[in-house]
Amino acid sequence: MLFTSFIFLILLLITFCLYYIPIVSRWQSQILILSSLLFYAYNQPILVLLLLFSVSINIVSSYYIVFGNRNFQKMFAYGGVILNLSILIFFKYSPLLYKSFFKGPLSLDSFFLTLPLPIGISFFTFQGISLIVDVYKEKYISNKHLVPQSFLQHARQILFFKGFFPQLISGPIVKAHDFIPQITIKYFKNIEWEYVFKHLVTGYFLKMVVADNLKEYTKLMDFPYYFQASTVSLIVMLFGYSFQIFADFAGYSLIAIGFAKLFGYHFNANFNFPYISTSFKEFWKRWHISLSSFLMEYLYIPLGGNKKGKIRTYVNLFIVMLLGGLWHGAEWSYAVWGAFHGLALAIERLVSGKGEKARSLTYKIFKGVTVFVFITLAWLLFKLSNFTNVIGYLSSIFNNHYNDSNVKNYRDIKNVIFIVLYSLPVIFYHVIYLCKNTPVFNYLKKIEYVAYSILLFLIFHNSGASGTFIYFQF
Amino acid sequence: MITKSIAITTILCISYFIFVSSFAPAYWSGTGNDLQPRSVKVEDFLYNTDISNKNIIFGTSLAERIVKDSIPNIFNLSLAALGVFDGLYLLSLKNEIPKCIFIEMNFIDRGFNEDFKKTFSNPSLTIKKHIKSLREDKQPMVVLGNLMMNKVKSLQTPQKISNTKPSSQINEIDSALFNLLVMNKVTEFSLPFKDSVINLRLQTLAEILKTYENKGTKIVFFEMPINHRVQDLPYFEYLRKAFYNKFPKSSYTYIDKPDSLKFQTLDGTHLGSIESKWYSFYFKKSINDLQIN
DSSP, rough: OOTSSSHHHHHHHHHHHHOOOGGGGGHHHHHHHHHHHHHHHHTTTHHHHHHHHHHHHHHHHHHHHHHSSSGGGHHHHHHHHHHHHHHHHIIIIIIHHHHOOOOOOHHHHHHHHHHOOTTHHHHHHHHHHHHHHHHOOOSSSOHHHHHHHOHHHHHHHHHHHHHHHHTTOOOOOOOHHHHGOOSOOOOOGGGOOHHHHHHHHHIIIIIIIIIHHHHHHHHSSSSTTTSOOHHHHHHHHHOOOOOOOHHHHHHHHHHHHHHHHHOOOOOOOOOOOGGGSSHHHHHHHHSSHHHHHIIIIIIIITTTTSSOHHHHHHHHHHHHHOOOHHHHHHSHHHHHHHHHHHHHHHHHHHHHHOGGGGGGGGHHHHHHHHHHHHHHHHHHHHHHOOOHHHHHHHHHHHHHHGGOTTOOOOOHHHHHHHHEEEEEEEEHHHHHHTTTTTTHHHHHHHTTHHHHHHHHHHHSSOOOOOOOOGGOOO | HHHHHHHHHHHHHHHHHHHIIIOOOOTTTTSSSSHHHHHHHHHIIIIOOOOOOOEEEEETTTGGGGGGGSSSTTEOOOTSSSOOHHHHHHHHTOOOSEEEEEEETTTTTOOOOHHHHOOOOOOHHHHHHHHHHGGGGGOOOHHHHHHHHHHHHHSOOOOOOSSSOOOOHHHHHHHHHHHHHHHHHHHHSSSSSOHHHHHHHHHHHHHHHHHHHHHOOOOEEEOOOOOTTTTTOOOOOOOHHHHHHOOOTSSSSSEOSSSSSOOOSSSSSOHHHHHHHHHHHHHHHHHHTTTTO
16 A cells, blocks of 8 residues: 555554544554555465464564573573564565576566565564664663563554554564554644654655656666666756655655654654765665665674774675665666665765865765765666666766757756756755755745745656556665 | 635635636646556547548557558557557447457567556546546646646757767667667567467457457558567467468458568567557558558
């Protein structure tokens, strides 16, 4: 079910009304669980069984880590993580592994290549892993806050934690130690309406007005259209896609955060104006924060982080980003994308200067622009998962300059104009943040309700054709 | 803050509605991306067109290329990226009976697009009918983009027509790309296809058309010309036979594809502008011969 669909609004309204009725407040989590299962089952009901299977693995393993025989604690922890990963690998990566390394009879071909990809599997698998590791290591929070003695209560909490609809299919990846302690009775009077309103309006604007419109222009990046486009158009489309993917995913995250707050739950920000980053390290602290912090806490640090010497640090960075890339999709292009970022992080760490130059504004701007251009170039691997097309696109940028003087090519000019037009809100969004310590910002803050009115007006009057979120496929 | 925002939004929406309904100049209407003309066409069909006594073409992006301006009393409801069944679904929303229905045969295996259907079953269908300012061609940013586009056009100096041949590089790229696209189509339509799907679609089509036939609508089938290397591949051969079997030529009217010309197309299936004009002329002539107007 899409956040932008009418059926979702009906489900939300019914859930919201039931949720805050005082006499049923004891069953608040049950109401949200039921509503979340309906939300998940809407398109492919059968896949709810997989979600429930994944949840049951986490319920059993986390419970027995705490209350089971001490001698088997490690077995439950490792077993739980391995089972979680096995489900992910089977459903998400087996078609890729099969077509890359094996060649079997036709029946096997059709089995592996037609396996359904359960929506949100990467997100709820990682949440399950976070639960098991949090319980096993007890690093962030005491187990008495995570696993109650009653098995039934525990099962309900974990089903709620993994299934809560705002984050179920596209994140943010909520960690067990952040979410489970928040499970208490919520009251209507405590809703932070302004917070909810701002997140929902900005999120829906970014998704429906910016991303959904940009996607209609950037689809000309696909084969065979890029052969016909001019150099200028190809470059503008690439930057347009960079803004589109931000608007799509940041928009989704803001909507998820807004809805979670509507039901009294707090999710941390998932995006923090990533395109103002002046280094790759900073970018990953601002982009998809819930994923990068997950990879940091549950992969980079367990691998040794930066505590085992310089070479090992670079290798760890590379491994983490390579796997992080593959997490995004079952195509080798995602691994290359991850490797690109891993390499960039390692090189940046190797050459990073701490001198006077590093602090100058000009240098910062230069670095910011360089980082943005590299990141944007790397998005090409997201857009075109076929390497031949990536190379074709890049070579078209160099070869198609003859098209630039072609006055007949109004389609190209139109494409450029509209991409720039729909990218402007994302640019303003970042620029306003950069101005946050200036008097202009303080003035604008006083009349922010005008800005939200304009965003609302454009949501009603200028939304693009509804499309799924890019990150759904992950 | 929320109350103020909602109040201002309401004022903006009402003002825009009044402006669009009463004062908007002619240029305050347009399309941006490639799919918007389709949406505008659908809205025009649903909200502005009286189809009683009209002839309607149902098809895909192939038949979308028929230039309807030259053919009177016709509405071309061919929908890019969709198909015949989606057009027929829109027709079912109208509760009006057309004079004649033209059905494109080429990609009849495309069934109803459920997402498209949903777009027109939620309340937006009714809302957009009454509130013009919410329609696709009135989007403020699209109008702004088109104004900018016109400004750019007016700034450009027209290029002189030159006798020099285009550089060989362009020819090489274009012809290599064209051959690649045609070969892709040849591969695609040489693969085994699901004849059961085609038969199921034809059965559904027959049931839908029957209801209109019973109310006096004439049914005409036509096949859009495609590249000569693609047109007789097994998929299309089977399709023709299945059509003639389900809708016999003795009982139904067909506009056969013109055999006198070898069509090139742009990509193996879609006609270029010159070929489109030629086929539109042929289509118009066929309609006249059939005395449908």
